[in-house]
Amino acid sequence: MSLLITDLHKTFDTTSALRGVTFELPEGQIGALLGPSGGGKSTLLEIIAGLQSPDRGDVRWQGRSLLTIPPHRRGVGMVFQDYALFPHMNVFDNVAFGLRMAHLPPDEIRQRVSEVLDLVGLGNFKRRNVTTLSGGEQQRVALARALAPRPALLLLDEPLGALDRALRERLLVDLRHILRALRQTALYVTHDQEEAFTLADRVILLREGQVAQQGSPHEIYHAPADAFVARFLGMENIFEGQVIPQGEAWGIRTPFGVFPIPGVGAPPAGRVRFLLRPDGFTLTPGSPGSLEGVLREVSFRGMRQRVVVQVDGEHIQADFGARVVLPAVGARITLWFWPQEALQVLVG
Amino acid sequence: MNSPSVSTVRTVDRFQKFLAAAGWWFPPLAFLALFYAWPLARILSLSFARQGQYAPLFNALFSERTLHVLGFTFWQAALSTLLTLALGLPGAYLFSHYDFRFKGLFRALTGVPFVMPTLVVATAFDALLGPRGWVNLGLMSLLGLSRPPITFANTLTAILVAHVFYNTTIVLRMVGDFWERLSPRLTAAARTLGASRWRVLWHITLPLLSPAVLAAALLVFLFDFTSFGVVLVLGGPQYATLEVEIYYQTTGLFNLPLAASLSVLQLVCTLGLTVGYARLARRVTRPLEGQRVHHKLPRMRTWRTRLWGAALLTILSAWLFLPLGALAARSVVRLERDRAQFGTVQRGLTLDFYRMLNENPRRSLFYAPPATAVLVSLGYASATVLLSLALGLPAAWALARRENTFARWVDPLLMLPLGTSAVTLGLGFVVALNRPPLDLRASPLLIPLAHTLVAFPFVVRSLTPALHSIRPRLRYAAALLGASPRQVVRYIDFPLVGRAVLVAATFAFTISLGEFGATALLARPEYPTLPVAIYRFLSRPGGSNYGQALALSTILMLLTAAGMLLIERLRIAEVSEF
Numbered sequence: 065m066s067l068l069i070t071d072l073h074k075t076f077d078t079t080s081a082l083r084g085v086t087f088e089l090p091e092g093q094i095g096a097l098l099g100p101s102g103g104g105k106s107t108l109l110e111i112i113a114g115l116q117s118p119d120r121g122d123v124r125w126q127g128r129s130l131l132t133i134p135p136h137r138r139g140v141g142m143v144f145q146d147y148a149l150f151p152h153m154n155v156f157d158n159v160a161f162g163l164r165m166a167h168l169p170p171d172e173i174r175q176r177v178s179e180v181l182d183l184v185g186l187g188n189f190k191r192r193n194v195t196t197l198s199g200g201e202q203q204r205v206a207l208a209r210a211l212a213p214r215p216a217l218l219l220l221d222e223p224l225g226a227l228d229r230a231l232r233e234r235l236l237v238d239l240r241h242i243l244r245a246l247r248q249t250a251l252y253v254t255h256d257q258e259e260a261f262t263l264a265d266r267v268i269l270l271r272e273g274q275v276a277q278q279g280s281p282h283e284i285y286h287a288p289a290d291a292f293v294a295r296f297l298g299m300e301n302i303f304e305g306q307v308i309p310q311g312e313a314w315g316i317r318t319p320f321g322v323f324p325i326p327g328v329g330a331p332p333a334g335r336v337r338f339l340l341r342p343d344g345f346t347l348t349p350g351s352p353g354s355l356e357g358v359l360r361e362v363s364f365r366g367m368r369q370r371v372v373v374q375v376d377g378e379h380i381q382a383d384f385g386a387r388v389v390l391p392a393v394g395a396r397i398t399l400w401f402w403p404q405e406a407l408q409v410l411v412g
Numbered sequence: 413m414n415s416p417s418v419s420t421v422r423t424v425d426r427f428q429k430f431l432a433a434a435g436w437w438f439p440p441l442a443f444l445a446l447f448y449a450w451p452l453a454r455i456l457s458l459s460f461a462r463q464g465q466y467a468p469l470f471n472a473l474f475s476e477r478t479l480h481v482l483g484f485t486f487w488q489a490a491l492s493t494l495l496t497l498a499l500g501l502p503g504a505y506l507f508s509h510y511d512f513r514f515k516g517l518f519r520a521l522t523g524v525p526f527v528m529p530t531l532v533v534a535t536a537f538d539a540l541l542g543p544r545g546w547v548n549l550g551l552m553s554l555l556g557l558s559r560p561p562i563t564f565a566n567t568l569t570a571i572l573v574a575h576v577f578y579n580t581t582i583v584l585r586m587v588g589d590f591w592e593r594l595s596p597r598l599t600a601a602a603r604t605l606g607a608s609r610w611r612v613l614w615h616i617t618l619p620l621l622s623p624a625v626l627a628a629a630l631l632v633f634l635f636d637f638t639s640f641g642v643v644l645v646l647g648g649p650q651y652a653t654l655e656v657e658i659y660y661q662t663t664g665l666f667n668l669p670l671a672a673s674l675s676v677l678q679l680v681c682t683l684g685l686t687v688g689y690a691r692l693a694r695r696v697t698r699p700l701e702g703q704r705v706h707h708k709l710p711r712m713r714t715w716r717t718r719l720w721g722a723a724l725l726t727i728l729s730a731w732l733f734l735p736l737g738a739l740a741a742r743s744v745v746r747l748e749r750d751r752a753q754f755g756t757v758q759r760g761l762t763l764d765f766y767r768m769l770n771e772n773p774r775r776s777l778f779y780a781p782p783a784t785a786v787l788v789s790l791g792y793a794s795a796t797v798l799l800s801l802a803l804g805l806p807a808a809w810a811l812a813r814r815e816n817t818f819a820r821w822v823d824p825l826l827m828l829p830l831g832t833s834a835v836t837l838g839l840g841f842v843v844a845l846n847r848p849p850l851d852l853r854a855s856p857l858l859i860p861l862a863h864t865l866v867a868f869p870f871v872v873r874s875l876t877p878a879l880h881s882i883r884p885r886l887r888y889a890a891a892l893l894g895a896s897p898r899q900v901v902r903y904i905d906f907p908l909v910g911r912a913v914l915v916a917a918t919f920a921f922t923i924s925l926g927e928f929g930a931t932a933l934l935a936r937p938e939y940p941t942l943p944v945a946i947y948r949f950l951s952r953p954g955g956s957n958y959g960q961a962l963a964l965s966t967i968l969m970l971l972t973a974a975g976m977l978l979i980e981r982l983r984i985a986e987v988s989e990f
Contacts, residue, residue, distance in 0.1 A: 077711075110600075113600070113603075113604050114603070114604075115600045115603065115604075134603075134608070135600075135603040135604055136603050136604070136605075136606045136607050136608050136611075137606070138604075140604060141604055141605070142600070142601065142604040144597045144600070144601060146595060146597060148595060148597035148598050148600065148601040150598060150601075150602075150616060150620075151620065152619045152620055161602065161605050161607075161615075162605030162606050165602075165605055165606035165607045165611065166606055209601075209605065210604070210605075213605060213606060215604075219604075
């Protein structure tokens with residue numbers, strides 16, 4: 065019982081938008097399609113909705129292929145980035161549109177429209193003209209409109225992309241509550257990892273038309289599969305090293321010294337890329353690993369501060385809490401870390 | 413609080429500003445008062461002057477002839493509009509939904525018919541479908557017929573076909589552009605909400621498109637309603653619209669009071685239509701909130717869409733481009749039957765028609781060789797350029813500063829000549845400028861003045877945005893980057909305004925070259941303009957007259973096309989308001 069995407073391919077003129085995308089989203093869960101712009105996310109949604117057809121591959125819902133079903137019979141709802149509210153209808157008529165298409169009796173339509181408008185907190189907006197609404201209100205109307213016909217699957221195409229940050233964070237929390245309360249199966253497209261991590265049960269990271277990694281937000285954050293994923297998540301400390309045996313376990317020879325490799329089992333042999341997690345460092349001495357360098361940059365970001373430390377010609381990022389007292393820029397600094405937590409060998 | 417001296421200074425300052433503004437406003441407003449308002453007032457007074465029991469206007473209103481003319485004017489305009497929509501709407505869909513090879517070129521070419529002088533269009537359709545046109549002559553020689561099998565000239569069909577030729581581009585542009593701006597996500601949203609294709613068309617696309625369709629239809633109707641040259645030449649004597657009737661009453665019957673009354677009728681109708689159009693147009697240009705998403709158009713993929721697209725493009729090309737091509741080709745080909753040898757046609761390329769333009773076959777002293785018409789037209793056009801720039805620049809300058817409510821009021825006033833039919837303008841000149849101190853009947857400036865009146869709104873509309881775009885900040889920025897005041901003028905002001913001035917001048921030039929409605933009433937026999945000369949040749953019998961009409965029309969067509977090409981090249985994107 066789920067949405068199953070298998071081996072989707074789509075090419076426009078000469079550029080490939082999708083190159084074999086496969087993933088599964090269990091019913092009742094919220095999935096986030098995360099990735100940089102141009103990664104094929106919107107194309108994927110349009111194929112699922114039936115607005116585009118794939119060159120190859122299949123879209124299945126509850127085991128049945130959707131590809132032969134025209135979009136208006138798929139039971140897939142969609143919230144568009146620019147909301148796509150019908151400008152010639154008021155809020156009520158916009159939300160009622162899908163119900164009217166389903167030929168529901170007027171009483172039922174009135175009741176259902178009230179219900180979903182209450183759900184998104186716009187209960188007394190029914191007669192308003194949609195062009196007079198603010199961006200956040202338009203977004204809520206678009207959500208209500210998509211939810212009204214009780215779609216089996218809801219698609220959201222960067223629905224918060226056009227809003228300012230504070231509003232976005234508030235709407236994101238509301239959206240999460242609403243979707244959870246309805247146990248709505250939903251697929252949410254975004255390029256913002258915070259949005260994806262906040263909202264989703266399952267994150268599917270797309271890169272150039274292929275799935276780079278998928279899993280729970282926790283899994284992806286704590287074990288990025290490759291350099292692309294790590295960089296996309298804002299972790300830039302990626303270096304090369306040589307895997308060497310270290311007694312019974314394995315170690316890695318890096319430009320900054322030799323460190324033990326965490327985890328069980330043999331890592332890939334030879335030269336590998338590894339990540340030093342920016343959040344894995346401390347200034348308190350006592351950990352087995354340490355890096356000595358010069359503090360080059362400090363940028364204050366509210367709850368945390370990010371520093372750049374130059375170690376043997378390489379630049380290393382490290383994140384500290386806002387209250388941590390740092391030496392002056394240009395002074396020497398020692399970064400302490402536990403290799404098991406901070407060091408991670410990357411596959412790709 | 414202001415001290416009294418400060419407020420005095422302010423008042424003086426304001427007064428000086430007012431004087432300066434008034435200085436800019438004076439030339440254009442004086443011109444419009446003298447050559448637009450005064451002639452119209454004369455027309456009104458003529459039609460309301462009491463003669464016997466009723467004023468001429470009321471006599472005219474109750475005459476059967478007038479009602480018939482009025483009825484036909486509305487009928488042909490409505491029919492033409494419907495046909496234009498029938499061809500234009502599918503075209504607008506094609507242009508707004510698909511990308512295809514040479515689309516840009518094709519799009520640009522569809523604008524060509526719109527700017528062609530009416531006499532060129534009339535001759536072009538005659539060269540294609542008239543008794544001596546390609547189609548009839550071809551069929552005659554193919555089937556061995558002795559008479560042309562297709563009757564096109566002097567039919568209602570001819571009028572309708574030419575009107576569709578003229579105005580299809582309006583539908584293509586207005587509806588097509590609007591359609592393209594409608595976000596495809598609106599239809600996509602409706603589809604995901606369970607609407608089938610037809611219900612999307614009915615509930616979403618049509619309601620959203622309707623203001624654009626209505627505005628385009630109204631504009632097309634307005635042009636068809638005031639159409640003059642096409643009806644006069646292609647419709648023949650049995651079809652008269654209001655415009656043509658005013659012309660007949662003025663030049664043929666010298667019934668100026670009746671002509672004036674018909675003009676008032678015409679004015680009332682066009683005014684109503686213009687106001688309606690302006691309202692709709694404002695709704696069309698209002699941006700749809702949050703729907704400015706740029707998207708790439710797909711190519712035609714399935715065979716069905718390809719076939720459909722190809723068929724539509726073929727019809728559009730045949731209708732919009734073939735006549736002009738036929739005209740140019742017909743002007744260099746001899747296809748006349750030799751009178752002695754019945755049934756055989758002398759064929760071959762020839763430049764005889766052009767050579768004849770320079771001849772005076774009867775050595776008549778009063779006969780001006782047709783080539784003079786070219787010179788006369790060029791002379792009038794140059795004078796029109798100078799006049800309309802001299803009046804348009806101050807007007808545009810005053811408008812561009814838009815600092816007072818006065819400018820907002822005057823702006824639509826300056827556009828009034830646009831909503832007045834050319835024949836009415838010409839008639840106004842005839843009845844108002846015929847006695848001292850304003851007796852201009854013999855003045856060589858009479859026609860350039862009339863042309864300036866027609867060109868004036870276009871000139872102002874081309875200049876104002878360019879002048880407006882020179883914001884002080886651009887000058888400051890240039891100065892801060894080290895430009896001396898002279899360099900600012902050279903590198904900022906001049907490039908921005910210079911192009912616009914050239915565009916405005918070209919507009920005035922080409923409008924003057926092709927103007928026929930007012931000129932037909934005002935031109936003196938010894939100084940015919942190109943359209944007047946073409947009209948004369950067309951209304952005379954004989955192969956050589958016909959050939960010369962073809963040659964002159966081709967010259968006028970090429971001159972107009974060159975002018976419009978120049979405008980397209982010079983126009984800075986989004987600076988113009990057209």
